[in-house]
Amino acid sequence: MKTILASFVAIVALAWGVDMLSPAHLSTGSGLWALRQEGLYLTGLLSISLMSLAMVLATRPVWLERPFGGMDRIYRLHKWSGILAVTFAALHWLVEMSDDLLKALVGRGGRIKEGTSAFAEPIRDLGEELGEWAIYVLLGLLALTLWKRFSYRLWRPLHRAMPVLYLVLAFHSVVLAPADYWSQPIGLLLALLLTAGSIASVQSLTGRIGRKRRVTGSVVALNNPGSDIIEVSCHLDGKWQGHRPGQFAFVTFDAAEGAHPFTIASADHGDRSVTFAIKALGDYTRTLTGKLSVGSPVEVEGPYGRFDISRVNKRARQIWIAGGIGITPFLAWLETLQDEPASGLCADLHYSVRDAKTDPFVKRLQSLCAALPDVRLHVHDRHNGPLTAEALAKEQQDRKGVEVWFCGPRGYADALREGLQAFSGRIRFHQEAFEMR
Numbered sequence: 001m002k003t004i005l006a007s008f009v010a011i012v013a014l015a016w017g018v019d020m021l022s023p024a025h026l027s028t029g030s031g032l033w034a035l036r037q038e039g040l041y042l043t044g045l046l047s048i049s050l051m052s053l054a055m056v057l058a059t060r061p062v063w064l065e066r067p068f069g070g071m072d073r074i075y076r077l078h079k080w081s082g083i084l085a086v087t088f089a090a091l092h093w094l095v096e097m098s099d100d101l102l103k104a105l106v107g108r109g110g111r112i113k114e115g116t117s118a119f120a121e122p123i124r125d126l127g128e129e130l131g132e133w134a135i136y137v138l139l140g141l142l143a144l145t146l147w148k149r150f151s152y153r154l155w156r157p158l159h160r161a162m163p164v165l166y167l168v169l170a171f172h173s174v175v176l177a178p179a180d181y182w183s184q185p186i187g188l189l190l191a192l193l194l195t196a197g198s199i200a201s202v203q204s205l206t207g208r209i210g211r212k213r214r215v216t217g218s219v220v221a222l223n224n225p226g227s228d229i230i231e232v233s234c235h236l237d238g239k240w241q242g243h244r245p246g247q248f249a250f251v252t253f254d255a256a257e258g259a260h261p262f263t264i265a266s267a268d269h270g271d272r273s274v275t276f277a278i279k280a281l282g283d284y285t286r287t288l289t290g291k292l293s294v295g296s297p298v299e300v301e302g303p304y305g306r307f308d309i310s311r312v313n314k315r316a317r318q319i320w321i322a323g324g325i326g327i328t329p330f331l332a333w334l335e336t337l338q339d340e341p342a343s344g345l346c347a348d349l350h351y352s353v354r355d356a357k358t359d360p361f362v363k364r365l366q367s368l369c370a371a372l373p374d375v376r377l378h379v380h381d382r383h384n385g386p387l388t389a390e391a392l393a394k395e396q397q398d399r400k401g402v403e404v405w406f407c408g409p410r411g412y413a414d415a416l417r418e419g420l421q422a423f424s425g426r427i428r429f430h431q432e433a434f435e436m437r
């Protein structure tokens with residue numbers, strides 16, 4: 001993710017640099033004023049470019065799943081490009097506000113007359129004012145996004161205003177971009193990004209994101225394997241194309257609440273049935289048991305994701321690790337493997353739970369693994385101690401290729417990944433992120 005973002009920022013900065021050095025460049029100021037002017041343009045360009053990227057990524061582009069490694073990673077990239085965009089917007093605002101300071105420091109000598117396009121002159125003030133207000137709103141939204149205690153339920157409708165803010169800032173950028181940009185590579189890049197971002201914004205505002213992948217259905221069975229877990233089996237209508245084991249979907253049981261992402265915890269039997277195992281982790285999931293009944297309608301959008309058993313490298317030693325409800329993709333994997341127990345896959349499945357005796361999934365896992373001679377189940381709980389990177393690395397010491405597939409809390413993943421890297425660089429670590437904000 002860091003490489004993608006760094007490359008994107010580098011391309012925009014390069015295009016800006018090409019314009020700076022070109023004879024068509026219109027900046028006429030000198031000294032600190034020239035520096036301020038170019039700083040203003042660069043921060044503005046980086047901000048709107050990253051915002052365009054964030055907007056495009058918000059449309060759930062399935063074609064980017066393969067290069068980017070899955071929809072959960074696309075969402076993380078969306079989040080970080082958004083955060084960086086607002087950071088550059090804040091810098092842009094600070095540079096803009098330095099006007100009075102520079103006047104006091106070096107006087108008006110060398111001050112630049114900004115060369116916007118002729119068509120934009122009459123609406124320049126409007127563009128400036130709208131841009132300034134949009135930045136204040138953006139900063140407020142960023143603060144709420146980073147403040148994890150702010151309820152997701154309240155945050156989501158606020159976040160839905162982003163496409164409107166984007167369109168305002170796109171207008172600000174077109175009106176205030178220097179005239180010479182439009183005959184330079186930077187102008188072409190900006191036009192492409194603004195067009196893509198604007199199309200994405202309209203898609204979002206008109207509710208078209210993911211529409212083609214949405215199917216309806218109904219709840220056909222409910223089960224409570226544990227006090228805080230509900231298993232919901234659904235039958236979907238004819239448009240459902242099936243799923244690969246390990247994929248997830250956006251599930252809507254209640255239109256007013258909207259969609260929540262859940263892994264499809266069952267194999268694809270070709271009969272358009274899917275089961276979700278849902279843990280009561282927050283406001284909404286805590287109320288599900290009381291709200292759902294057999295026959296309740298459901299809308300499922302998907303499938304998405306690349307935490308997919310078909311991507312497992314059969315020649316590599318497989319380490320599968322699940323923390324708590326992160327077991328759901330592995331349930332789908334194990335169920336799928338029941339039809340081909342001699343698939344040649346050798347795996348150790350490590351399942352970390354609070355208490356193995358009361359856990360709702362341990363018995364099921366034992367029975368699924370009993371039919372798979374090459375999959376060994378290890379359950380870790382407070383009685384036998386946690387799974388550590390050190391213990392894992394020791395087991396893998398003499399092995400050539402090792403692949404880790406992890407699904408569970410982020411902190412646990414980070415600790416294991418860092419620990420394993422310290423022991424050996426040969427381990428490939430795949431992770432499904434259960435957090436989108």
Ligand SMILES: Cc1cc2nc3c(=O)[nH]c(=O)nc-3n(C[C@H](O)[C@H](O)[C@H](O)COP(=O)(O)OP(=O)(O)OC[C@H]3O[C@@H](n4cnc5c(N)ncnc54)[C@H](O)[C@@H]3O)c2cc1C
Pocket residue numbers: 072151152153248258259260261262263264277278279280281282283284285286325328433434435436437
């Ligand atoms: C790819 C993926 C697969 C998942 N699979 C499962 C699963 O199989 N079983 C399971 O129990 N949980 C799963 N989750 C987590 C599940 O989506 C959240 O626990 C649930 O949405 C929490 O909703 P809440 O309103 O009860 O909790 P809240 O307290 O409101 O939210 C807790 C956190 O859940 C996330 N979240 C909440 N609502 C949404 C939403 N509408 N869209 C996206 N994220 C949201 C946010 O990160 C939020 O901070 C998965 C998450 C992801 C991203």
